Amino acid sequence: MSDLVTHFIGGLPVAEGETFAGYDPVTGREVRRVHEADRSVVDRAVSAARAALPGWSGLQAAERAAWMRRLADAIEERFEDLVAAEIADTGKSITQTRTLDIPRGAANFRSFAEIAAQHPENAFHLKDVLSYTVRRPLGVVAVIVPWNLPFLLATWKIGPALVAGNTVVVKPSEHTPGSMAVLAEIAASIGLPPGVLNVVNGFGPGSAGQFLVEHPGVDAVTFTGESRTGSAIMKSVADRVKPVSFELGGKNAGLVFADADLDAAVEGAVRSVFTNGGQVCLCTERLYVERPVFGEFVARLAGRARELAFGRPQDEHTTMMPMISAEHRDKVLSYYALAEDEGAEIHAGGGAPRFGDDRDGGYYVEPTVLTGLPSGSRVNREEIFGPVCHVAPFDAEAEAVALANESEYGLAATVWTSSLSRAHRVAQSLEAGLIWVNTWYLRDLRTPFGGVKLSGIGREGGTRSLDFYSEPTTITIKL
Numbered sequence: 001m002s003d004l005v006t007h008f009i010g011g012l013p014v015a016e017g018e019t020f021a022g023y024d025p026v027t028g029r030e031v032r033r034v035h036e037a038d039r040s041v042v043d044r045a046v047s048a049a050r051a052a053l054p055g056w057s058g059l060q061a062a063e064r065a066a067w068m069r070r071l072a073d074a075i076e077e078r079f080e081d082l083v084a085a086e087i088a089d090t091g092k093s094i095t096q097t098r099t100l101d102i103p104r105g106a107a108n109f110r111s112f113a114e115i116a117a118q119h120p121e122n123a124f125h126l127k128d129v130l131s132y133t134v135r136r137p138l139g140v141v142a143v144i145v146p147w148n149l150p151f152l153l154a155t156w157k158i159g160p161a162l163v164a165g166n167t168v169v170v171k172p173s174e175h176t177p178g179s180m181a182v183l184a185e186i187a188a189s190i191g192l193p194p195g196v197l198n199v200v201n202g203f204g205p206g207s208a209g210q211f212l213v214e215h216p217g218v219d220a221v222t223f224t225g226e227s228r229t230g231s232a233i234m235k236s237v238a239d240r241v242k243p244v245s246f247e248l249g250g251k252n253a254g255l256v257f258a259d260a261d262l263d264a265a266v267e268g269a270v271r272s273v274f275t276n277g278g279q280v281c282l283c284t285e286r287l288y289v290e291r292p293v294f295g296e297f298v299a300r301l302a303g304r305a306r307e308l309a310f311g312r313p314q315d316e317h318t319t320m321m322p323m324i325s326a327e328h329r330d331k332v333l334s335y336y337a338l339a340e341d342e343g344a345e346i347h348a349g350g351g352a353p354r355f356g357d358d359r360d361g362g363y364y365v366e367p368t369v370l371t372g373l374p375s376g377s378r379v380n381r382e383e384i385f386g387p388v389c390h391v392a393p394f395d396a397e398a399e400a401v402a403l404a405n406e407s408e409y410g411l412a413a414t415v416w417t418s419s420l421s422r423a424h425r426v427a428q429s430l431e432a433g434l435i436w437v438n439t440w441y442l443r444d445l446r447t448p449f450g451g452v453k454l455s456g457i458g459r460e461g462g463t464r465s466l467d468f469y470s471e472p473t474t475i476t477i478k479l
């Protein structure tokens with residue numbers, strides 16, 4: 001990946017604006033410079049998207065779907081370049097990047113090509129009245145995404161936005177511009193009409209992110225990131241009442257009942273707590289385990305945490321990655337220290353590893369398993385977004401559900417039980433948008449995705465994405 005990242009506007013790279021540093025999370029070394037978009041660059045991107053809108057929205061949905069399939073094919077042709085870009089930005093393992101992050105990018109475009117093709121319109125016919133619905137795109141959509149799954153999350157939004165007839169201006173995280181730079185090259189290489197996809201780089205407040213959401217030429221905002229950022233964006237767009245789709249933070253609970261397959265529950269918890277270094281909004285940070293199996297579960301989970309491999313990203317056996325930045329590493333470590341100060345028992349981790357090589361300059365923390373804190377503690381209330389969980393015992397199902405629901409967030413939850421009736425009963429009692437039973441992060445892209453409470457506004461996924469990215473018009477004709 002280039003060591004100078006530009007914007008992409010109207011089908012062309014734009015190397016304008018001050019540059020800021022990009023760092024390798026493995027070593028902490030500066031490895032790239034990134035152009036920061038000022039208001040004028042953002043304005044040009046929005047104008048390019050506006051200029052492309054009539055031609056793009058004027059295509060048949062099937063023609064736009066064909067473009068999505070071309071993008072997916074081209075992603076697969078540039079697969080290793082995308083893998084390299086994502087690893088360079090995040091330090092994540094090549095195994096995860098090759099099996100999740102980049103394949104989901106192609107899948108996102110393909111899925112929404114098919115969903116758009118099958119999306120039925122409504123028509124209602126009474127005796128002498130015919131009512132039918134047509135859908136119109138929103139217009140120019142701002143796509144603002146975070147650093148944890150950069151390519152997956154950006155394409156999750158770009159796909160449905162484009163197939164619905166919108167044009168987009170994407171603002172990737174300041175930490176992870178690389179894979180969007182490659183997607184821009186891909187779009188140009190297949191001749192995607194200029195201005196349909198635009199990418200501007202920069203930060204949030206007082207930078208490209210804020211300039212974009214506030215721009216009068218932006219018709220809607222789709223955002224994934226922290227809840228407090230969602231709140232700030234909501235304030236930015238309130239005066240112009242722009243539609244928003246928010247996928248925000250979480251403090252996800254996992255419930256393990258004594259009748260669960262404990263092997264599966266332990267391995268499931270290893271995945272749901274430590275995948276991507278715990279830097280997934282769906283990760284489990286609070287586990288509640290029925291008392292008869294609590295001791296065994298904690299001991300086994302802590303043992304597996306200590307087995308996670310701190311290899312380099314290119315090592316296929318690596319299973320533990322660095323945090324995205326020194327600031328985020330320090331935030332996670334501050335919660336480890338807080339847990340210790342509040343009297344937690346630390347069963348694994350609790351600090352930062354030392355390697356005796358250049359990785360000591362990186363942003364690594366130890367995978368950590370805690371017990372002994374009250375449900376109201378900050379460690380159990382606040383999103384940490386790292387490889388850490390707190391485990392507490394419970395004695396009754398109703399108590400477990402109450403503990404899980406004792407949160408300002410409501411994104412995801414996992415339930416581990418062998419009882420079918422309990423699985424349905426508990427899943428329907430949990431205040432979250434996404435519940436997994438005896439598994440975690442198993443995705444059908446046709447299903448609604450999103451959270452309740454501080455975890456978000458709206459749902460994307462399947463036809464729900466098309467419902468957000470287009471406006472239905474109902475036409476009624478007297479026959």
Ligand SMILES: NC(=O)c1ccc[n+]([C@@H]2O[C@H](COP(=O)([O-])OP(=O)(O)OC[C@H]3O[C@@H](n4cnc5c(N)ncnc54)[C@H](O)[C@@H]3O)[C@@H](O)[C@H]2O)c1
Pocket residue numbers: 144145146147148149153171172173174202203204205208209210213224225226227229230232233246247248249250280281383385411451455456
């Ligand atoms: N619900 C989900 O699907 C989901 C998925 C991934 C991450 N997240 C959440 O994202 C957070 C971690 O990501 P992050 O640190 O990048 O989040 P963040 O909110 O700090 O930043 C996300 C994006 O928003 C931009 N931004 C920040 N302030 C802005 C503003 N005022 N106006 C416009 N843009 C602004 C940033 O530059 C970045 O591109 C965690 O809270 C995690 O839970 C949620």
Ligand SMILES: O=C/C=C/C=C(\O)C(=O)O
Pocket residue numbers: 148149153156279280281282443449
């Ligand atoms: O970190 C959050 C992960 C979000 C995942 C998705 O939006 C998805 O799998 O479509």
